[in-house]
Amino acid sequence: MFSQTYYLIRSRIDGSYLAAYPKLKEDEARSPANGYVLLFQEQFDALGYLNKYAGEMSDRFVTESIIGSQMTSLLDRWGYKGFGIVKDPLIPTIEFLSKS
Numbered sequence: 001m002f003s004q005t006y007y008l009i010r011s012r013i014d015g016s017y018l019a020a021y022p023k024l025k026e027d028e029a030r031s032p033a034n035g036y037v038l039l040f041q042e043q044f045d046a047l048g049y050l051n052k053y054a055g056e057m058s059d060r061f062v063t064e065s066i067i068g069s070q071m072t073s074l075l076d077r078w079g080y081k082g083f084g085i086v087k088d089p090l091i092p093t094i095e096f097l098s099k100s
Contacts, residue, residue, distance in 0.1 A: 039083050039084065
């Protein structure tokens, strides 16, 4: 996992990463502390996800690559809870991994 390259989706407007917030309670806010940054194993998977779920807004996003050794520093910098590895971008099937 640490030597593999993953792809993230990032907003061109505010620089935030596309994240999932599973099982949020009503009183919980959508903050990085409650979110999982979505990772894609291939760039075309990330682009396919954008086209399917944000087709009209896809020009507002960009894909970035990250290697496994940079993943912990990304979580530390932005304060996300963990990563969501997207296994199938069209359904989508996501495997959640927490930092702790």
